[in-house]
Amino acid sequence: MERNLALVAMMTAFVAALGQIPGFTLASGIPISAQSLGIMLCGTILGARRGALAVLLFLALVALGLPLLSGGRGGLGVFTTPWAGFLFGFPLAAYVTGLVMERWPGNLTRGAIVAALAGGIGALYLIAVPFYMVAAPAGPGEALLTAMAPFMPGDLIKAVLAGLITGALARARPGRLPSRQG
């Protein structure tokens, strides 16, 4: 119990820290908002339940008014835009990522990439795009152009990074990846 609580709280802090560290950019110089990377990592590192809890805790702190989103954003305002479906989809994204990660039979890096693709992109867009269609309101074509296309390339890169980071973490702390400890 204490360990689960500490893991959830620490992973929440990790997601927040990822969004704040300056100079966190790709080799090509594209700044990546590390937030959705953090969400994927919650799933691959903590597994389904604890990962989703860490994300819920993160969103609660943002809603209470802490500037934890990348670029120092936060507060209730970020939950009111038509793109807020991404935030509301984050807990499910982490949960699905964790589900896949816990059950993946083979190589951990590859497993984490597949998990991040399934949760951080598949499950996330399944919430975010319909949310945009209702909130804007927009048709499917418009939603794909203004809510999905701009984020897709970055998210694909982040899914691969999430896999590499999880693989490196599993090598650095053998046998201690919470999502694989059952």
Next chain:
Amino acid sequence: MIALTSPVDTPFHRIPAGAKLAFLCLFTTALYLPGGIAWPLAGIGFVATLYAVGGPVFARAGLAALRPLWPFVLLVGLYHLWAGKSAEGAALLLRVGAVLGLANLVTMTTRLDRMMAVLRGLLRPFRRFGLNPRAVELAMALAIRFTPVLILKGRLLAEAWRARSPHRRASWRIAAPLAALALDDADHVAEALRARGGL
């Protein structure tokens, strides 16, 4: 870490947090009711008036909070111009601006402890489903405490990276060691919690 509460004292600071949140819900629902551009226009006028009451410094801070939205404004604007639906586009942007503006105003005028009190009240009914409110609050406090700690550790990792390779900025590669440090910290915290009698 500094919360987003505005240091400028406004009359809105004295309204109870629950009342402000309830009004925000009503306002948001009203603006998302079907209708022409009249509702969003009235909404943005109303929110602008509220910010004006707060004074120029407060209003400027409110405007600054909208700035990260410009790529989306551009994207939505261009799409609606291209699709020949400029009226719908304008209504959408005005509505987003009004609701976002009011929500930011609530955050800017409500202290963190007041918001926490509201959340505590909202969580209370979940106690019968096995939710331990004390554990939730402890997790929140831990996360708030350890965010600056991990930011600092991340900066140190980034500096070490730069020291080894002077021409490159720290890349995503520092994320794995940072996560390892977070896992280690979690173990220490869990041990300390157990040593103090547990949850």
